Amino acid sequence: MFSYCADPKTLEGLIWLFCYITTVKHMSFYVSFLVVMGLITLAAPLAMAFGFAGAIACRSSIRLFRYLGKTYLAMIRGIPDIVFFLFIPIALDQAFEYLRHKVLCPEVTEAVRQGNDFVVCTAAKLPLSSASEWVHDFYGFSLALLAFGFVFGAFTGNVLLGAMSAVPKAQLETGEAFGFSPRQIFRRILLKQMWVYALPGLSNLWMILIKATPLLFLLGIEDIVYWAKELGGIKTGVYEYPHPDWRAWYFGVLLIFYLLLTYLSQLVFDKLTFRLSLGQATMAGKSN
Amino acid sequence: MKKIILSALAAFFMVSSAYADTVRMGTEGAYPPYNFINDNGEVDGFEKDVGDMLCIRANLDCVWVINEWDSIIPNLVSGNYDTIIAGMSITAERDEVIDFTQDYFPPSPSVYMGMSGSDVDLEGGVIAAQTATIQAGYVAESGATLVEFATAEETISAVQNGEADAVLADGDYLASIIAESGGEFANVGEVSIGGGVGMGIRESDGDLKATMDKAISSMKEDGSLNALIKKWFGNDANTF
Numbered sequence: 001m002f003s004y005c006a007d008p009k010t011l012e013g014l015i016w017l018f019c020y021i022t023t024v025k026h027m028s029f030y031v032s033f034l035v036v037m038g039l040i041t042l043a044a045p046l047a048m049a050f051g052f053a054g055a056i057a058c059r060s061s062i063r064l065f066r067y068l069g070k071t072y073l074a075m076i077r078g079i080p081d082i083v084f085f086l087f088i089p090i091a092l093d094q095a096f097e098y099l100r101h102k103v104l105c106p107e108v109t110e111a112v113r114q115g116n117d118f119v120v121c122t123a124a125k126l127p128l129s130s131a132s133e134w135v136h137d138f139y140g141f142s143l144a145l146l147a148f149g150f151v152f153g154a155f156t157g158n159v160l161l162g163a164m165s166a167v168p169k170a171q172l173e174t175g176e177a178f179g180f181s182p183r184q185i186f187r188r189i190l191l192k193q194m195w196v197y198a199l200p201g202l203s204n205l206w207m208i209l210i211k212a213t214p215l216l217f218l219l220g221i222e223d224i225v226y227w228a229k230e231l232g233g234i235k236t237g238v239y240e241y242p243h244p245d246w247r248a249w250y251f252g253v254l255l256i257f258y259l260l261l262t263y264l265s266q267l268v269f270d271k272l273t274f275r276l277s278l279g280q281a282t283m284a285g286k287s288n
Numbered sequence: 289m290k291k292i293i294l295s296a297l298a299a300f301f302m303v304s305s306a307y308a309d310t311v312r313m314g315t316e317g318a319y320p321p322y323n324f325i326n327d328n329g330e331v332d333g334f335e336k337d338v339g340d341m342l343c344i345r346a347n348l349d350c351v352w353v354i355n356e357w358d359s360i361i362p363n364l365v366s367g368n369y370d371t372i373i374a375g376m377s378i379t380a381e382r383d384e385v386i387d388f389t390q391d392y393f394p395p396s397p398s399v400y401m402g403m404s405g406s407d408v409d410l411e412g413g414v415i416a417a418q419t420a421t422i423q424a425g426y427v428a429e430s431g432a433t434l435v436e437f438a439t440a441e442e443t444i445s446a447v448q449n450g451e452a453d454a455v456l457a458d459g460d461y462l463a464s465i466i467a468e469s470g471g472e473f474a475n476v477g478e479v480s481i482g483g484g485v486g487m488g489i490r491e492s493d494g495d496l497k498a499t500m501d502k503a504i505s506s507m508k509e510d511g512s513l514n515a516l517i518k519k520w521f522g523n524d525a526n527t528f
Contacts, residue, residue: 008327025329090366097367116365116385117492125367130310133351220355220368230318230325233441236464238320240327245445 008240020241029227033257035141036213036224043148043209050153055160069157076154084151085215089143093126100124137221144219152209159201164190166197196276203269210261228254310349311496312369313339317354318439319461321520322375322485325354334520335373338392341512345503358419358438361385365490371500372488375458377422379482387491389500391484392513394526398423400477401462402447402454408476409453416443416452422482423456447473460521 005011005019020026057069076084097120098112105121112120122128127135167190175185216223232247315323317331326332331352343350353369364372364386378388400415402408411431417424419436427434435452437443440461446452454476455462466473487504489497507513514527 023327023329025325025327028329094366114492117490118366119490119492120367128310129312129351129370130349136353217356220363222354229439229441233318233439234444234465236320236468238324238333238464242468245448247445 016241020243023241025227025231028222029224029231032222032224032227035221036216039141039145039148039213039216040210042145043152044206046145046149047152047156047205047209050149051156051158051160054153054157055164058157058161059164073154073157073161076151077158081151081212082215082218085144085147085218088147088150089140089219092143092146094118096126097124100126140220144216144221147219148209148212152205155205155208156202159198159205160194162201163194163198167193193280196273196280199269199273199276203265206265206269207262210258210265224254224257309347310351311343311371312353313343313350314353314355314360314364314369314372314374315339316357316360316374318357318441319375319458320464321460322458323373334393334516335375337516337520338507338513339371339373341507341516342392342500342503345506346499348499356438357421361488364488367490370489370493370496374488375461375485376488377482378484378486379422382488385491386488387493387497388486388488389497390504391486392504392507393485393517394528395480395482395484396521396526397459397478397480398426398456398482399459399462399475400454400456400479401444401466401473402476404471404474406453406476410477413453414451416446416455418443418457421457423458426479426481427456460525 002019002022004015005022008016008019011019054069054072057065058073060066060069097118101108101112101120101124104123108121110119112118127139171189171193172185175189180188214223214225217226228250229247232245232250234245235242315331315335317323317325319333321333323331323333323335331354336352339350339352355363355369357374360372360374360376361382363369372386375393376382376388378391382388400408400410409432413432414435415427415430415432416435416437417427418440419438424434424436435446437446440457443452443455443457444465447455456479459478462473462475466475487500489500504513508528517525517527
């Protein structure tokens with residue numbers, strides 16, 4: 001990266017260290033921090049959307065929606081997360097490729113499943129084999145994002161459902177007395193008041209989401225844990241910067257990163273709780 | 289809204305004309321000198337050199353993909369990449385799931401590595417090996433207690449922190465670790481297991497297998513493969 005780093009074998013001390021931590025490989029490590037933060041910030045609203053839809057469906061007056069919503073919440077909460085993290089991206093990917101195969105290569109008569117192999121024609125690959133690396137990365141990231149949103153959505157849905165039922169009935173009845181329609185009561189009273197009941201549960205989920213990001217590597221995305229392991233491992237003379245097992249240092253950095261992230265989130269959640277509790281008949285935000 | 293959905297659908301089913309002969313090469317990137325990620329963040333090593341040369345000879349456009357060892361076969365058969373070129377020995381069990389090209393690296397001995405001066409019981413002790421390798425299979429049958437790890441890296445640490453008495457891995461992988469450990473590690477035994485190393489290819493992909501076989505033959509004939517083996521594994525390495 002820097003001209004005086006051209007020959008690492010001749011470097012010593014701090015300059016060696018400086019050149020070492022600015023290699024292209026280390027840059028990938030630093031970028032992966034952004035990838036993880038990006039995943040969290042995108043997965044949270046997505047999970048919120050899934051959760052909101054799930055909660056609304058559970059409260060719906062239409063029986064089909066109610067069943068769908070309840071199945072979604074119960075299924076995700078009952079089955080180990082890792083099954084869904086592995087299943088959703090693979091199933092979606094193969095479903096997309098199967099569809100594209102049927103549409104783009106109708107002339108191919110061979111079966112898509114041949115023994116162990118899942119074979120679609122070259123044009124149906126998603127992304128195409130010839131697509132550049134970032135397209136593959138972006139596609140993998142999007143699938144992972146969907147999986148995170150879908151799984152965390154179910155938990156969020158349950159939290160929101162509980163929060164909606166926790167709003168004092170008297171508040172809703174007051175709305176009725178004012179002549180609000182059910183929709184107005186939902187929008188103007190229930191939705192406004194439920195947040196303070198939902199916040200503790202949501203902050204829990206946010207923390208769990210932060211800690212779940214290393215699952216990204218399972219989905220083929222090179223995340224911070226992957227790079228920490230890869231960079232920290234023993235490096236022999238075939239590498240330009242040989243060093244013994246330094247994984248403890250790299251994992252130390254991750255520890256600080258995750259602690260900082262959770263600490264900052266907690267500060268934000270405390271503030272939010274205080275703001276949303278103003279004028280509410282709860283003890284939230286009053287204790288400290 | 290309808291327009292957006294329609295154009296998204298159109299993009300989804302779009303036919304691109306630029307999908308000629310791109311072959312995605314799957315490797316682990318954590319097993320020097322076979323394959324590793326160098327300080328520039330690129331795949332490097334013996335298999336990178338061999339793979340690139342094979343692709344030139346076969347007139348293919350190749351890109352490299354990193355995949356962890358554990359799931360390297362499942363991801364090949366589900367089509368995430370087209371070849372496995374990751375120091376994978378040709379075995380009968382693997383051959384039931386995928387196909388192999390002819391070997392591009394001759395059989396070479398596996399080595400038990402322990403702490404220097406320690407007296408390791410190779411048949412009754414605790415031996416570390418990487419999951420789903422021929423070495424792991426061998427240890428399981430040798431009577432020793434097998435502890436498995438997802439990466440080769442972790443098997444070394446297991447020996448270092450006393451969790452295992454020794455590690456069994458390819459001698460070529462351990463050689464530089466022993467040489468550069470400053471006397472901390474030592475070679476405590478050798479066994480010959482497994483055949484040569486070949487390129488894994490989907491069973492339904494007979495054309496690619498034939499192409500690669502032909503390219504490997506041509507590299508064997510003109511000695512360029514032997515030159516690469518010597519470059520990465522030293523002059524004493526087994527050659528063709």
